[in-house]
Amino acid sequence: MKKSIIHQWATACSVVLFSTTSLAHIVLSEPAAVANTSYRATLRVGHGCEGSPITALRITIPEGFSGAKPMPKAGWILSTKVAKLAKPYTSHGKTISEDVTEISWTAASKDNWLPDAWYDEFVMRGGLPGTAGPMWFKVTQTCEKGSIDWAETPPTGTSTKGMKFPAVLLEIGEPGPAAHQH
Numbered sequence: 245m246k247k248s249i250i251h252q253w254a255t256a257c258s259v260v261l262f263s264t265t266s267l268a269h270i271v272l273s274e275p276a277a278v279a280n281t282s283y284r285a286t287l288r289v290g291h292g293c294e295g296s297p298i299t300a301l302r303i304t305i306p307e308g309f310s311g312a313k314p315m316p317k318a319g320w321i322l323s324t325k326v327a328k329l330a331k332p333y334t335s336h337g338k339t340i341s342e343d344v345t346e347i348s349w350t351a352a353s354k355d356n357w358l359p360d361a362w363y364d365e366f367v368m369r370g371g372l373p374g375t376a377g378p379m380w381f382k383v384t385q386t387c388e389k390g391s392i393d394w395a396e397t398p399p400t401g402t403s404t405k406g407m408k409f410p411a412v413l414l415e416i417g418e419p420g421p422a423a424h425q426h
């Protein structure tokens with residue numbers, strides 16, 4: 245099951261790369277994961293805004309991604325937003341009714357801006373839901389001039405073909421036999 249998900253992703257990715265060679269979107273270094281596990285999300289940020297350097301990055305945490313924790317990054321100021329959840333969940337026997345809903349990294353100074361010609365990664369972790377399916381992370385990158393909202397999602401399925409600014413996709417698969425080994 246996990247194999248087929250990775251294969252599907254690889255196919256979709258090559259389509260995206262072909263159709264928008266000049267645009268290297270924001271993607272996850274590990275775009276597939278197993279339901280009900282802890283996940284380390286590494287966002288690969290490929291470019292600025294039409295040549296302008298990135299000054300801040302903000303991730304909207306999707307529903308079902310629990311207890312999100314950002315990894316600090318030298319030269320970038322972290323902030324998180326906690327809000328009431330539409331759907332509370334249970335963790336370690338406690339009902340969790342509020343959680344981190346937004347994470348942002350803002351360059352501490354001009355020296356820390358990410359130039360268009362450079363590449364960087366932003367990392368956070370959290371818990372995945374128990375059900376398989378696509379999970380979309382909406383990301384806003386702010387630049388010295390302009391910004392990009394990576395927020396487009398398809399009405400069904402996971403193909404981002406033809407989209408200019410697709411949200412970041414994580415494909416969550418059913419736990420396989422390996423996940424049950426202790």
Ligand SMILES: [Cu+2]
Binds near residue numbers: 266267269270290
């Ligand atoms: Cu791009």
